[in-house]
Amino acid sequence: MLIARMAAERKDYYAVLGVGKNASPEELKQAYRRLAKLHHPDLHPEQGKAAAAERFKELNEAYEVLCHPEKKTKYDRFGPDWERAAEAEAASERPRRARPPEAGEDEGGFSGFSDFFENLYGGTGAAGFGSARGARSGPRRGQDVEAEMPLSLEDALSGGEKTITLGVPALCPACGGSGRRGRGFCPSCGGVGETSQPKTITARLPKTARDGTRLRLRGQGAAVPGGEAGDLYLRIRLLPHPAFRVSGDDLETDVSVMPWVAALGGEASVPALDGALRIKIPPGTRAGRVLRVAGRGLAREGGGRGDLRVAVRIDIPERSNARMEKLYQELREASS
Numbered sequence: 001m002l003i004a005r006m007a008a009e010r011k012d013y014y015a016v017l018g019v020g021k022n023a024s025p026e027e028l029k030q031a032y033r034r035l036a037k038l039h040h041p042d043l044h045p046e047q048g049k050a051a052a053a054e055r056f057k058e059l060n061e062a063y064e065v066l067c068h069p070e071k072k073t074k075y076d077r078f079g080p081d082w083e084r085a086a087e088a089e090a091a092s093e094r095p096r097r098a099r100p101p102e103a104g105e106d107e108g109g110f111s112g113f114s115d116f117f118e119n120l121y122g123g124t125g126a127a128g129f130g131s132a133r134g135a136r137s138g139p140r141r142g143q144d145v146e147a148e149m150p151l152s153l154e155d156a157l158s159g160g161e162k163t164i165t166l167g168v169p170a171l172c173p174a175c176g177g178s179g180r181r182g183r184g185f186c187p188s189c190g191g192v193g194e195t196s197q198p199k200t201i202t203a204r205l206p207k208t209a210r211d212g213t214r215l216r217l218r219g220q221g222a223a224v225p226g227g228e229a230g231d232l233y234l235r236i237r238l239l240p241h242p243a244f245r246v247s248g249d250d251l252e253t254d255v256s257v258m259p260w261v262a263a264l265g266g267e268a269s270v271p272a273l274d275g276a277l278r279i280k281i282p283p284g285t286r287a288g289r290v291l292r293v294a295g296r297g298l299a300r301e302g303g304g305r306g307d308l309r310v311a312v313r314i315d316i317p318e319r320s321n322a323r324m325e326k327l328y329q330e331l332r333e334a335s336s
Contacts, residue, residue, distance in 0.1 A: 011058065011061075011062070011080070012080070013061070013062035013065055013066050013075065014062075014066070016058050016059060016061075016062040017031045017032060017035065017059065017062050017063065017066065018031055018035070019031045021076065023066075025067065028063065028066050028067055029063075029067070029240075032059060032062075032063040032067075032240065032242075033240075033242050035059050036056065036059055036060075036240075036241075036242035037242045037243075039052050039055040039056045039059065040052070040056060040242060040243075060150060060152065060239045060240075061150065063239075063240065064150050064237065064239060067240075083167070083196075084167070084196050140224050140226065140227030140228070141224060141227055141228045141229075141230060142221055142222035142223050142224040142227065142228065142229045142230035143169065143221060143222040143230045144221045144222075144230040144231045144232070144233060145168050145169070145220075145221040145222055145230060145231075145232050145233070146232075146233040146234075146235060147166050147232065147233070147234055147235070148234075148235050148237050149162075149164060149203070149215075149234045149235065149236055149237065150237050150239050151205070151209065151236050151237065151238055151239065152238075152239050152241070153238060153239075153241045153244060153246070153251075153273055153298070154273055155205070156205070156207070156209050156210075156236075156238060156298065157207065157273050157274065157298060157299060158207070159204075159205050159206055159207035159208075159209070159299070160204065160205060161202050161203070161204050161205075162202070162203055162205055163200060163201070163202045163203075164200070164201060164203065165198055165199065165200045165201075166198070166199060166201070167196035167197060167198055167199070168196065168197055168199050168220075168221060168222050168223075168232070169194045169195075169196060169197075169222045170194060170195055170196075170197040170222065170223065171193070171194060171195075171225070172186060172188055172189035172192070172193055172194055172195045173188075173195070174186055174187075174188035174189065175188065175189065175193065177193045177194065178193060179191040179192055179193035199220075201217065201220055201232070203215060203217060203234060205236075207299035208298075208299050208300065208301050209236045210236065210238065210246075210298075211236060211237060211238040211246070212235065212236065212237075213235070213236040214233055214234070214235050214236075215233070215234040215235075215236070216231055216232075216233055217231060217232040217233075217234065218231050219231065220232035243271045244271070244273070246298070247309070248306065249297050249298050249299075249300045249305070249306025249307075250297045250298070250306040250307045250308070250309055251273070251296070251297045251298065251306065251307075251308050251309070252308075252309045252310075252311065253270060253271060253308065253309075253310055253311070254310070254311045254312075254313055255268050255269075255270045255279075255310050255311070255312060255313065256268075256313045256314070256315040257281055257285070257312060257313070257314060257315065258314075258315060258316070258317070259314055259316060261281050261285075262281065262284075262285045262286070262287075262312070262314050263283065263284065264283055265280070265281055265282055265283035265284075265285075266280075266281050267279065267280055267281065268281055270293075270308075270310050272293075272296050272308060273296070273298075274296075277293070277296070279291060279293060279310060281312070285312055286312075287312060287313060287314045288311065288312065288313075289311075289312045290309050290310065290311050290312070291309070291310045291312065292307050292308070292309055292310075293307060293308040293309075293310065294307050295307065296308035
């Protein structure tokens with residue numbers, strides 16, 4: 001699978017999160033949440049939002065790879081260019097069709113076109129000149145491409161047009177798709193016959209996009225010489241958010257209040273995707289109580305939005321003085 005990249009520059013994902021290569025999944029999650037809260041654009045003044053947004057994007061990209069066991073294994077093995085290297089290795093291991101060696105080729109035979117290219121270019125050979133079996137009848141069509149599109153909750157709520165850059169398969173320009181240069185493998189593609197070409201596209205996202213939503217973009221897949229390009233299928237992957245958990249159309253978050261606010265009632269500030277808001281804390285609120293804020297969740301099919309559910313946590317001040325301790329003492333005596 002080709003993975004869409006929101007940023008072209010390849011970075012050391014472990015360094016981005018400030019963890020070692022042996023970090024456990026829990027350590028990765030803790031590092032991500034700590035840094036994401038620190039660099040969330042909404043927590044910075046206007047003049048610092050751009051830099052914070054770029055740093056926040058780097059953190060999401062790094063965590064999106066390292067929290068996924070299969071992607072992390074490939075990244076650890078191949079490094080920053082793990083996607084292309086993994087694809088090249090997989091393609092090189094596919095069985096090749098045997099045929100008698102042609103002049104200038106090594107004994108043992110090399111088909112010139114992998115099964116990957118027969119599927120990719122509709123059964124034709126390099127540049128559309130026909131395979132060893134002969135050209136097939138009918139119009140040729142490029143391969144459909146599937147890519148993951150990492151998306152923040154903020155972008156999912158706003159929807160609209162998003163521009164991304166991703167890699168799509170194309171014939172290697174150095175060998176024309178044969179995978180050979182002279183008597184050896186083509187150094188440009190490693191004998192695969194194809195390269196991943198960067199392509200920038202604009203996708204219109206529905207506001208109801210969820211994790212796993214699949215979007216079809218006609219004609220944005222792999223191109224084929226003289227034929228129709230395949231389609232691109234974008235699979236939405238919602239990125240973890242430092243403040244919210246997703247539950248269907250609803251969002252869940254936490255708020256900490258002081259004991260006297262929980263006992264006597266008051267107000268508290270809570271985050272929301274479209275700006276912080278203040279909610280009322282009813283008198284006698286217990287720890288764990290969930291307060292509902294209607295219409296501040298994600299967009300719903302058919303219109304409207306889900307709810308924001310706020311779980312109350314009761315905290316105490318980090319420091320106390322003599323008067324506070326005396327009041328605590330009086331409260332304990334009164335309650336007993």
